[in-house]
Amino acid sequence: DTEVTQTPKHLVMGMTNKKSLKCEQHMGHRAMYWYKQKAKKPPELMFVYSYEKLSINESVPSRFSPECPNSSLLNLHLHALQPEDSALYLCASSQPRSRGLNNEQFFGPGTRLTVL
């Protein structure tokens, strides 16, 4: 299984709502990532988990709260978002880097988020 799944595919939420994005992989990868992508722009890294521990937070506002309950799952909890947070949210996974070697990242199809 070389697939990363993300749910939901689409999400519309108000600024006072609380919602969660979910990501799952069964490739045995021990690194998982959240990216944000605005239209016609490249993906921008938000968070990196390595061995279920948060290793990189790219100064993301606290209204985004990541969680890695186990090695296969990655969540992104959303609260009090702003309209400018509307974007495609991509999850990815990979093997952690070892001995200077880097590995490809496998991306999910993304969740299209609209904040009203």
Added chain:
Amino acid sequence: SQQGEEDPQALSIQEGENATMNCSYKTSINNLQWYRQNSGRGLVHLILIRSNEREKHSGRLRVTLDTSKKSSSLLITASRAADTASYFCATDAGIQGAQKLVFGQGTRLTINP
């Protein structure tokens, strides 16, 4: 700041022609990766070239890396309509065990039948 800058931003060619996209970066790298993204969907990894490699092939793809110029190019030969997509280069600015991919602005490639 963006690590990778790509040109052209958009490229439109006829089916069967070759397509070349370029990427420049600013800092030292361990490797450079190329990804493809179909409209509004997830990214698909195409090829990875390490800093000690100069050229790599995969099917109809050819990637070159010039670390002295901090640049890379992606060549797609004998293009097909299905190659229509956005193409991104990405460099790893991470430390230790965590990858930190920084993507270029991307090239939107259109293959006309």
